[in-house]
Amino acid sequence: MFYSGLRRAAALARFASSSRVLASSSSSSSSSAVEASFSARPILAFRRAMCADPMHGYDASRAGTCEYTDVHYPDPLDVTVPRKMQVADAGYFRDFGGVTRFSGPASTVKCYENNPLVREALGEPGNGRVLVVDGGGSMRCALLGDNLAGMAVSNGWAGIVINGCLRDSEDIGKMRLGVKAIAPHPVKSSKRDPGMREVPVTFAGVTVRPGDWIYADMDGMLVGGPEKFEL
Ligand SMILES: O=C([O-])CC(=O)C(=O)O
Ligand SMILES: [Mg+2]
Numbered sequence: 157m158f159y160s161g162l163r164r165a166a167a168l169a170r171f172a173s174s175s176r177v178l179a180s181s182s183s184s185s186s187s188s189a190v191e192a193s194f195s196a197r198p199i200l201a202f203r204r205a206m207c208a209d210p211m212h213g214y215d216a217s218r219a220g221t222c223e224y225t226d227v228h229y230p231d232p233l234d235v236t237v238p239r240k241m242q243v244a245d246a247g248y249f250r251d252f253g254g255v256t257r258f259s260g261p262a263s264t265v266k267c268y269e270n271n272p273l274v275r276e277a278l279g280e281p282g283n284g285r286v287l288v289v290d291g292g293g294s295m296r297c298a299l300l301g302d303n304l305a306g307m308a309v310s311n312g313w314a315g316i317v318i319n320g321c322l323r324d325s326e327d328i329g330k331m332r333l334g335v336k337a338i339a340p341h342p343v344k345s346s347k348r349d350p351g352m353r354e355v356p357v358t359f360a361g362v363t364v365r366p367g368d369w370i371y372a373d374m375d376g377m378l379v380g381g382p383e384k385f386e387l
Contacts, residue, residue, distance in 0.1 A: 267351025291320025
């Protein structure tokens with residue numbers, strides 16, 4: 157306890173002195189991009205200072221769901237405050253991919269216990285998109301497996317979010333792909349009923365329209381609308 161208190165105090169002192177250096181040099185014409193980003197990003201600069209401590213191994217440049225909600229989801233209890241983001245219900249998804257932090261514009265599939273359109277979508281160039289599959293929350297079969305997930309990786313999809321199940325979860329966990337789903341299930345889905353592409357889908361307390369930006373990490377999932385957010 158005592159040592160961690162000292163460590164924190166040292167990190168705070170480093171943060172204070174680095175902010176003084178940056179503040180005094182920011183008036184000069186030689187301000188670097190780092191200094192510019194410091195003034196725009198005090199929270200990230202603070203994290204960077206904390207990270208100078210080798211005991212803290214977290215990512216100093218993180219801009220994840222917590223930082224986005226701090227800025228764009230101002231008062232969680234005041235329902236009259238306008239929101240720029242929707243936040244998915246807690247505990248709805250589990251992370252299954254080898255990547256847990258991903259973002260991109262959504263492409264959507266709506267289907268029920270059938271996955272031909274999931275295959276069709278993942279066979280297209282992903283260009284960093286996130287495939288959002290509303291499988292109606294069925295717990296009776298899997299809408300994604302290792303073959304389809306492998307196609308997603310090869311075709312450049314950033315991630316897949318499934319309101320339903322997947323299989324081959326051990327293999328998917330080794331892939332360079334973000335995947336959120338409800339649960340694993342060993343049974344594959346039918347191939348008879350295609351379902352629908354690029355329609356609005358609603359689950360986990362959020363509505364995703366095609367083109368909406370998805371931000372996902374281990375803390376949750378945000379839907380940011382058609383405009384991409386940068387911190
Ligand atoms: O084929 C399916 O429907 C799911 C599957 O197992 C895979 O993608 O490997
Ligand atoms: Mg399989």
